Amino acid sequence: MYVVTGEEMHRIDRYTMEKIGLSEETLMENAGQAFCRQLFPTVGLEDRLVVLIGTGNNGGDGFVIGRILKEAGFLVDVIVIPREEKIRGTALKHKRIFENSGHEWITFREVQEHFEQLLTKYTIIIDAMLGTGMVGTPRWPYSDVIESVNGATGRVIAVDIPSGVTATEEKHEVGINADQTYTFQAAKISNFLYPAAFCFGEVHILDIGIPRIALENTFETRKLITDEKVKNSLAVRKQNAHKGVSGKALIIGGSIPMTGAIVLTTGACLRTGAGLVTVAVPDKILLGIAQKTTEAMFYPLPQKNGEIEIIPSHFPQDKTLSAYDGIAVGPGLGRNNKHNLYDTFNDFKGNLVIDADGLYHLVDELDKWRGGREGGPTIITPHLGEMARLTGKTVEEVELQRFRISKQFAMEYKVYLVLKGPFTIITAPDGRQWVNQTGNESLAKGGTGDTLTGMILGFLLQHEYITDAICNAVYIHGKTADELVKSQDILSVTASDIIEVLPKVLHSSRYQT
Numbered sequence: 001m002y003v004v005t006g007e008e009m010h011r012i013d014r015y016t017m018e019k020i021g022l023s024e025e026t027l028m029e030n031a032g033q034a035f036c037r038q039l040f041p042t043v044g045l046e047d048r049l050v051v052l053i054g055t056g057n058n059g060g061d062g063f064v065i066g067r068i069l070k071e072a073g074f075l076v077d078v079i080v081i082p083r084e085e086k087i088r089g090t091a092l093k094h095k096r097i098f099e100n101s102g103h104e105w106i107t108f109r110e111v112q113e114h115f116e117q118l119l120t121k122y123t124i125i126i127d128a129m130l131g132t133g134m135v136g137t138p139r140w141p142y143s144d145v146i147e148s149v150n151g152a153t154g155r156v157i158a159v160d161i162p163s164g165v166t167a168t169e170e171k172h173e174v175g176i177n178a179d180q181t182y183t184f185q186a187a188k189i190s191n192f193l194y195p196a197a198f199c200f201g202e203v204h205i206l207d208i209g210i211p212r213i214a215l216e217n218t219f220e221t222r223k224l225i226t227d228e229k230v231k232n233s234l235a236v237r238k239q240n241a242h243k244g245v246s247g248k249a250l251i252i253g254g255s256i257p258m259t260g261a262i263v264l265t266t267g268a269c270l271r272t273g274a275g276l277v278t279v280a281v282p283d284k285i286l287l288g289i290a291q292k293t294t295e296a297m298f299y300p301l302p303q304k305n306g307e308i309e310i311i312p313s314h315f316p317q318d319k320t321l322s323a324y325d326g327i328a329v330g331p332g333l334g335r336n337n338k339h340n341l342y343d344t345f346n347d348f349k350g351n352l353v354i355d356a357d358g359l360y361h362l363v364d365e366l367d368k369w370r371g372g373r374e375g376g377p378t379i380i381t382p383h384l385g386e387m388a389r390l391t392g393k394t395v396e397e398v399e400l401q402r403f404r405i406s407k408q409f410a411m412e413y414k415v416y417l418v419l420k421g422p423f424t425i426i427t428a429p430d431g432r433q434w435v436n437q438t439g440n441e442s443l444a445k446g447g448t449g450d451t452l453t454g455m456i457l458g459f460l461l462q463h464e465y466i467t468d469a470i471c472n473a474v475y476i477h478g479k480t481a482d483e484l485v486k487s488q489d490i491l492s493v494t495a496s497d498i499i500e501v502l503p504k505v506l507h508s509s510r511y512q513t
């Protein structure tokens with residue numbers, strides 16, 4: 001499942017037409033047919049439907065949909081929003097097919113005076129006005145029509161994308177608030193960017209017959225993490241495994257005011273398969289933490305200002321770090337001391353995960369990190385605020401362009417970047433991206449990020465491919481929250497609950513059919 005911008009989708013369409021030889025008329029017919037196949041089980045003959053049609057190919061899809069619905073005997077009106085002569089190209093061809101089939105449409109101008117009143121009679125409103133070709137902000141009369149549709153009571157289904165929303169990382173001013181969006185062949189990028197994401201409602205991605213090669217050959221990878229991908233890529237443990245080969249993890253952090261974070265990271269790391277976990281914490285708080293992490297071992301460090309210092313002499317590469325396959329640094333680390341992350345970990349050969357206060361300190365030494373470290377892969381897991389600090393941008397700027405900003409950063413600093421939030425985006429150092437769809441607002445709570453860090457580290461120790469490990473951790477983390485809210489209030493979920501249900505969710509994800 002791909003995620004595309006409008007511009008990429010147009011490139012894919014062109015490839016399909018020019019290199020494969022499938023015509024635009026056929027694709028439009030397929031789009032309308034696929035839309036109706038999805039729609040039919042949800043409508044009854046008592047429903048009153050309206051299709052609102054625009055000038056471009058989105059409107060062309062609307063004529064196909066209108067024709068199929070009328071042929072099937074539904075009560076459906078077709079309203080053309082712009083002036084008739086504006087409809088050209090393939091949309092015009094399907095307008096003629098609609099007319100030649102003996103069907104009628106009306107113009108918006110005819111009903112403009114009582115349009116809002118008219119809308120009240122429809123139980124289903126199909127929005128085929130503006131699609132991926134819209135530029136800027138919808139002009140009149142679309143602007144008024146969008147407002148009226150948003151005030152109507154019927155179920156609103158957007159064709160391909162809600163009119164007014166662009167398939168880009170740009171802010172939209174006004175858009176259809178759809179209950180459902182039936183989108184063609186690939187998800188559209190704005191589906192995963194707020195506030196545009198609010199407009200889409202429930203999304204269904206429909207196959208319209210574009211061959212896979214057209215998607216693979218036209219743009220760089222941006223994909224959805226699917227149930228199937230996770231099921232097929234979860235690590236399998238060999239029958240003759242022992243703790244020494246299941247991955248040795250070191251988790252560095254914890255401070256006098258913050259003892260819980262590292263407990264959560266450790267618990268999640270153990271629950272995702274780590275063979276041995278050692279926790280490096282200030283000596284003063286070791287006992288308290290030890291009481292909550294039965295299975296872990298400890299690496300006590302002298303405390304200064306209630307926190308540890310991450311400097312090469314505390315973690316000699318030849319004696320200490322080389323004993324571990326993976327390291328996570330940052331949970332509960334604190335912000336009082338100066339650290340030297342780059343020089344401490346530059347030569348470390350395993351996977352290095354930097355999170356939370358680790359990212360806070362990373363900002364001070366970013367220059368050193370450009371191009372990545374020499375020893376092995378680095379994975380960073382910022383939320384929007386941390387990403388804003390790392391890039392010197394505002395949270396709003398990052399939120400609007402999460403894909404572009406992640407990609408730039410991951411490629412420049414050669415890191416695997418996990419930009420957390422609703423629809424977490426994972427970016428590899430070569431720019432490939434994956435979008436996660438599991439999870440819900442119960443995760444907006446302290447400690448959930450610490451559990452994700454532990455899960456990422458735990459999976460990294462099990463998996464051959466880094467991106468599989470990260471995608472699976474992000475997916476399962478979200479899915480635990482989805483599982484929890486089935487029986488628990490959305491406000492009540494805690495990070496500890498995630499660790500509790502994690503084993504069950506991991507099991508069901510592995511064996512799901």
Ligand SMILES: NC(=O)C1=CN([C@@H]2O[C@H](COP(=O)(O)OP(=O)(O)OC[C@H]3O[C@@H](n4cnc5c(N)ncnc54)[C@H](O)[C@@H]3O)[C@@H](O)[C@H]2O)[C@H](O)CC1
Nearest residue numbers: 027028055056057058130131132133134135137138139160
């Ligand atoms: N994905 C596929 O393979 C297929 C998608 N189809 C549908 O085609 C649209 C994209 O069609 P396109 O003609 O490029 O663009 P639109 O329909 O979105 O319409 C653009 C149309 O609107 C005018 N316009 C542009 N900006 C504005 C504005 N701000 N205000 C008012 N009007 C505007 C412009 O002049 C054009 O006339 C895609 O979403 C799918 O629904 C095809 O069916 C084929 C297969």
Ligand SMILES: [K+]
Nearest residue numbers: 127130161163
């Ligand atoms: K639309």
